Amino acid sequence: MLIVENVRKVYRVKEKTGWLMRKWTEVEAVSDLSFRMEPGKIIGLLGINGAGKTTTIKMCSTLLTPTSGSITVDGYDAVRDDRFVKSKVNMIAGGERMLYWRLTGRENLQYFGSLYGLSGEGLKHRIDALLLQVGLMDAADTPVERYSKGMKQRLQIARGLINDPRYLFLDEPTLGLDAPIARQLRKHVKELASEQGKAILLTSHYIHEVEELCDEVYIINKGKLVAHDTPANLTQSLNLETTLHVVIPALSDSLDHDLRQLAMRYGGHRLITETDDKTWEVTLRGENDMTTPLLSLLAAHHSPVLRLHTQQPSLEDVILHMADRRGA
Amino acid sequence: MRQLSSYLWAEIQKEHRHSFHSKMIYFSLLVWPVIMFVTAYYSFAPFRMGPDSPLARFVAAEQLPLFLLTGYLGYIFYWCLVQSAWQMSFERQAGTMEMIFISPVNRLAFLYGRSLSSLVEGVWLFFCFVLLALLFVGGIHPSGWWAPILAFLILLVSAVVWGGFLSVLFLFSRDASFLYTVLDEPMLIFSGVRLPPMAFPLWAKVISFCFPLTYALQLVRGLLMEGETLLALAPKVGLLAAVLLLLVITTIVLLKQAEKHMKETGNMVMY
Secondary structure, three states, rough: EEEEEEEEEEEEEEEEEEOOOEEEHHHHHEEEEEHHHHHHHOOEEOOOOOOHHHHHHHHOOOOOOOOOEEEEEEEEEEOOOOOHHHHHEEEEEEEEEEOOOOOEHHHHHHHHOOOOOOHHHHHHHHHHHHHHHHOOOOOOEEEEOOHHHHHHHHHHHHHOOOOOOEEEEEEEOOOOOOEEEHHHHHHHHHHHHHOOOOOEEEEEOOHHHHHOOEEEEEEEEEOEEEEEEOOOHHHHHHHOEEEEEEEEEEHHHHHHHHHHHHHHHHHOEEEEEEEEOOEEEEEEEEOOOHHHHHHHHHHHOOOOOEEEEEEOOOOHHHHHHHHHHHHO | OOHHHHHHHHHHHHHHHHHHOOOHHHHHHHHHHHHHHHHHHHHHHOOOOOOOOOHHHHOOOHHHHHHHHHHHHHHHHHHHHHHHHHOOOHHHHHHHHHHHOOOOHHHHHHHHHHHHHHHHHHHHHHHHHHHHHHHOOOOOOOOOOOOHHHHHHHHHHHHHHHHHHHHHHHHOOOHHHHHHHHHHHHHOOOOOOOOOHHHHOHHHHHHHOHHHHHHHHHHHHHHHOOOOOOOOHHHHHHHHHHHHHHHHHHHHHHHHHHHHHHHOHHHHHHH
16 A cells, blocks of 8 residues: 655745845645555546646655655655665656657667566566557557657556556646547556556546546645545535526516526526527526426426536536635 | 666667667768867877977877877767767656656666667777778787777776766756866867877866876777786776776765755756
8 A cells, every 4th residue: 555644845946036146935835645545446636737746646656755744655665665666656647758759669668667677578578468458569669759649648558557566656647638549548547446456546637537537536735635535525525506507498577586586495596598599598506406396396387398407516616616715 | 687787788779779760870980080080180280290399208200190099089989978978868858767767777777878878889989990090090009919808998988987977967957068068178188189198287187187088098098009018007907997986986976966856856857
């Protein structure tokens, strides 16, 4: 298990104050953060830009030293026993960097494998298996500079798995990828956790990706943990507003009056707009679900329903709400 | 040990494939040493080079071509093997440096492996030198059949150690390229590439003995031009070994400091 306990990271930043003058200031990127990564589970680390997600990943992967607090991997300290920890973790980031473009996909994997002490037939078999797994066997001997963005990202995944890590950090892994390729990668990530038992930490700006993949989500804002739960519980726990849209062919004064009363009774509010095709769209927003009383009311007024849909609060709403609440 | 040698080989292959992507580079290696030698030789030609010239006290006029050839061989050998140092900025830009430092690989092997990646260039250069000297210059008086091999090894080892030292400086900062400019030109002037260090005033002699190339060139010339015995060369070999040992120790200390600095500041990704 990877355990992060009360971790804090402070950067010293140099600022220009004149032609030759510099001033040092301290910036707290992560503050008193604690979480756990367990085998077979995918956890999400969410927050708006500058929340401290990448800094956290880099501390867990030994690229950065925490200013205070501790990170242990299977009981080994990430700072003191970094050699052991390095052999158990790996990181995959989105984008097209972290590869040697003039080398072929196979040569890249040969090199990165050698960094983990792999060589000979063992390394060859591992590379073949990974190339097959990410669907790059046909392009294995093509220079990476001729790869598409999706192919480079798949090679990144193969690179991140070359040492068969127990703990995998995915920093925006589907950044800039086309929808079908991103979907394929999500499937692959899910299999890595469920079939290979890897503990995965994911950061992503695509909230639906986090909702789809993560067992648990940690929301951080300005380096501080503000919420931790399953994606479903997080959206329910905040009692954010559910939005109900209904389209009706006509709107009488009495129906308008009753709709206003309904919204008030449930502590919400209503908005009515006339659409281009001479119908009326009623929007009801409130913390409580008003679907059943609304349908009863329309039935009492003999009003047909042309369209109806409910919009539940998303994880994105939760993040924005929490960022607002803490003055982000 | 097997792991280390396997990694060293992988680093050499990677750097070589990354740098030698065009056959034109091999061609330039063939032409470049010749151009540099001719330039240096003819820059001396307008001056008086007879037995009464100031330089004659240190280098006989008939030995000048071979003196220059060995000097440039050493310099270019160093240049080839240290170019990996300033290419460290590429690793930062490509984000591959993070991927190297996230792994448990031996950092010293990484630094020296980068320098060794130019081994092919070094071998080729040495071959060109021997060919030029035998066919056109003459005057070679080797200590024995083993002298060229030993000279090659002296140049190779000292250049790799120097390359590792420069590479570690580039780990501290993306702006370390100025160090290359500061170190490269003085090395060319003071290491005895074109002029013997003994002809320098005292202050310049002090500078010249800061560069391992100075000691390496003295040994190479002793082995190939003056036919000195191993016994006669032993003190110079000892001196070079001491200088290289000091450089290796400094490199190890700086490497630890550089990694600690990168982990504290996060400057590994800055380029």
